[in-house]
Amino acid sequence: MSTYPARHAPADVAESPQRRLLVRGGLAAAAATAAVGTGAIVPAMAATHPTVRLGSRGSAVAELQRKLSGGGYRPGAADGIFGSRTRAAVIDCQGDHRLVKDGICGPRTWAVVDDLDSGGGGGDDPEEPSEPPTGSTLKRGDRGSAVKDLQIRLRARGYWHSGSDGIYGQTTEQAVMAVQKVYGLTRDGVCGPATMSVVRRMGRKVPRSSSGTVIEIELRRQIMIFVVNGQTQWVFNTSTGKAGWRTPPGRFTIFRQIDGMRYAPLGKLWRPKYFNGGIALHGSTSIPGYPASHGCTRLSNSAINYIWSAGLAPIGRRVWVY
Template sequence: MSTYEARHAMLDVAASPHRRLLMRGGLAAASVTAVTGAGFFVPAAAATHPLLKLGSRGTAVRELQTKLTKGGYRPGGIDGIFGSGTRSAVIKVQGDHGLVKDGICGSRTWAVVDRLGAGSTTPPPTPTDPPPSGSRPMLKPGSRGAAVKALQIKLRANGYWHSGSDGEYGDTTMQAVMAVQKTYGLTRDGVCGPATWAKIDRLTRPRSRTTSGNAVEIDLTRQVLRVVLNGRTAWVFNTSTGSGQRYYQGGRWHTATTPTGRYRFFRRVNGSDLGPLGRLWRPIYFNGGIAVHGYPSVPAYPASHGCCRVSNAAMNAIWANNWMPNNRLVWVY
């Protein structure tokens, strides 16, 4: 296998209904000192930024474009001019983070952009109130309210990572639900219906194969990635690995596989890494050109050329918390 054979697992082998699975923010207020009803603090910096929109110019626009680029969005250049490319990037951020998609960078959007620019998606402390009892409505992307928050609390309490328990069913909540569905062999649609609720109500933290020390486990059958700390599953992520299909690259045919075995992380790129098959977001390599990396599409099935995809938001959290340092064990099975 060549170094680049599985390096850049960027293109879906088959069409996926689960696109643009990025981090949902959760910062939903503009107050500097107050806490929102969902329990999230808005950075003080967000209150000092000017409102920016199509046609705005200057250093604030340049700052916005720089932070968008650092967060993996593409404003079309860093020129200090709020043009159509910057507006499209802002709308994408707003959609990915559960905000109103108006293309205007106000306080709520600035709060998210500031976090993207800092390279951090570590959420504030999760509320510890018990989930409310009663009926369990069907929940899906776009759902809001107490039932969503109860679901999010239960997910995080048992190690299924998402960006925060704010009562809004965004992309990272869907990713966490899909990870539960994969773990228990349910339909992988990211929708919390009766069968998924039945598992959520009895949810426990999944056991890892690693019984001591720290490791990252990649379960190819279930298509989940586990961060193991001190012999215990700390976090579970939805992942998509090698599709098993053939593809043509570098003058010859290859098979998209993620080889099993034990490896060590050895190289990382803190940003977008361009290769023969596309761009990887903040990849951490463990087997030649095979890496754990962020990508907007993390479908329910194996779809990569060999790498292990997680959402861009998940990858940002992995970096922020140093869950995948160099020389850490990676166990693929």
């Protein structure tokens, strides 16, 4: 169950037998022209990939798995076998980029997957993009190459958002707000000159833990950090307990989770993962730049969906609140 209204782009264009023959014969351009003649929109390079789905096998599936992993999704090993984990990763990717969530990697989904390499994935930092225009301001709703450059820089330094698609949506806004919190800037999610200056020069956030896998919740800065062996993998914007409901500091473990909506006495919790009594990490439609919850750690619904799909917070995962 999701709290977001459905906003789907047109479905992937199905391949006809004739189109498959054209592609196999090396006539990719002719296939694209034929598709345009039917009114379908086929992204550039789409004709170089076959449509793959549950049960498919081969090098194209292995390529898909590698690119999904590089983009922060978890399709399992790049073994060339399109199983349930790969399908789940495709669905997550489709949902993050407003495609129909059918788990089938056709032309439109391939166009997004091909672009994931430039977005980083928590591993090696990708090549830095060119400098954005000095003095420019980027905000929610903006589109274009400057937004994509910003997104690449954010993911390269571990600030999570759903993908470098050139669209300044909610998760990009949340990532910018996390940067602003770490560096003591105005917490508005707008990337103006001061924020852009920080984005150009920043490194990865330094965590407190030094070994093992730990989720760190920093109350002063209102961020959540996913850490592996002392290295920050992802930083998420969060909102913890407000006055009278302060989130207690301490060291805990996740002991309970609900894969769906929890209608609690104090509000709705999307896909909560409990670590201290009734206090949980959970999705919400409101994650402001200040403490606003009744003790829980709020994340965007997209962020908690990613945390579930990537297996970042299983039962038993350590949580440090400080």
